[in-house]
Amino acid sequence: MVQVMVSLLLLLVTVHHVSTHLMPATDDQYDVLSRIDVDDSVVAVVRRNKILHLLYDETIIGAEFDDPMLRKQTTYPGFTIMQCSAYLDRKPSRALQIGLGIGSVPSFLRDMDIPTDVVEISEAVVIQAADYFQYEWCVLSDDEEDEKCPNGQTFVMDGLEFLNRKPKDLEIQTQEDTNPYDLFIVDVYTGWNPFAFLVREKILLIRKNWLTIDGVLVMNFVGFMHGPRAAAPKSIYRTLQSAFKHVKCFREMEDPNDPEAGNIVFYASDKHIDFALPSTGIYKDPPPNTFYSVVTNFPNWQIFTDLDSEVEVAIHQEVDDDKVRFVPNNDSYKTDEGPALRVLTEASHGQKDFHDIHVETQNHMRERVLSQFPLALWNELKQDNWSQRPLLRNHQQVCCQILFSHLAARQIAYATRHPPSASHLRMRLHHSLICFLEKPECTISKINRQQ
Known part of the structure; x- marks a missing residue:
C-alpha cells in the first residue's frame, strides 16, 4: 500500500527536461515583460516558449520555467550542480555568492536553510530578479528593531571591490577568529569570463579573509572541455590546485564527448569534497535529462582528473609545511594543440595566449543566444526606450x-x-x-x- 501511494505521488511530480542550451527559434512569439536601460545596455525579462529569461544585452544570465510547478527546477544543469553545494557532506551554515543572475543558486540555498549573502554589481539585475524571479532582496537597516536579513542580504557593488575589503568593513558579522562563510560561490559570467576573479591572488584573498578553514569555494566558468580551447578551464583547475588541497570539476553535459561550450563548475577545499545527495522518492529513479537526474548523476561527470596525479606528488614532497601549496611552472603542462596550462596570476593570466579562446567562446555563446530568439526581439531591445515611444493620450x-x-x-x-x-x-x-x-x-x- 505504501509503495502504491509513493508511486502515485511521484506521478504528481511535474518535471521538465533540462539542457545546456535551448533550441533555435522556430517562431516569432515572445513577450518582453520588463526592460531596464542602463547606459548602453538593456536588462530585460523576456518570456518565450514558457520560459522566463533574464537577458543582459545578448547574454542569458538566468532563466526559469514559467509554470509555478516547475520554478524550483533549474533550466540549465550547471546551476543545478552549483545548487548541490547545499548537499555537501559538511552542510554549509552560511554562504555568499558573487554574481546574482536570477538568483537560482542563492534562492535554493536559502530554501535549504543556508543563509546566503549576494554581491551583484548591477542594481538593474537585482531589481529584475526580485520582481520576476522570486529573489528575496533584503538590505540591512540601521534601525536595531528591524529584522537583520535572516536569509541573507544583498550588496549592490563591484565583486572585486568586495573581495578587496574585509568583513568588518562591510559590517558582516563573524565569530571570533573565524571567517564568515563556509561556502563561497563565484559566478560572474555576463557574455565573457572575467578572469580577474579567477587569478591566484584573488583566490588566496578569498581563503584569507572570507572562507572558513573547512570551507568550500565554488566557481563557474563558461567554456570548452575538449581540445586546445580546454586550456583555459584547465588553467583555472591548476590555479585552484595551487591554493587548495582538493579540487573537483564537473561538466554540465551528460555526454562526456559533447563538443559544445557550457558551464564548467569547480569545487575547491582543503578537506575532501563529498556530497550527501538525496536518493529517495523521485531521486531514486529520476526521469532522464531532468533536474532530478542531474542532482543524482553529476558526480559521475567529473572532468580534468588527469591533472590530479602531479599535484599529489608535489604536495607529498613538501608535506612538512602545511602552508605550502603546489604552484606548477607555467610551462609544466604543454599541449600539442594549444597554449600551455598555467597558474593564472594578475601578472600573467594568459591575456595573449588565451585571447583566441576567449573570443571564440564569446562568439560561440553569443550566436547560440541570438539563435534562440527571433530577430524582432533583438531589434526591439536595440531601440531607445523613450525615443521610439508614441505620444501619450x-x-x-x-x-x-x-x-x-x-x-x-x-x-x-x-x-x-x-x-x-x-x-x-x-x-x-x-x-x-x-x-x-x-x-x-x-x-x-x-x-x-x-x-
Missing part, C-alpha cells in the same frame, strides 16, 4: 500621474522599513513608470502583488 497621462504618486507613496513606506539607496529608489520608480506605459494591466497587477 490624455487619459494615459492622467493614469501615469496617479501611478507615479501611488508608487512614490509606497516607496516612502518601504524606505522606512528597508531604506534603499537613492539610485535604487529612482531606478525602481522610473522602471515602474516605463513598464506602465507599455503594459498598464501588468504593472497594476504587479503593484497589488508587491503590497
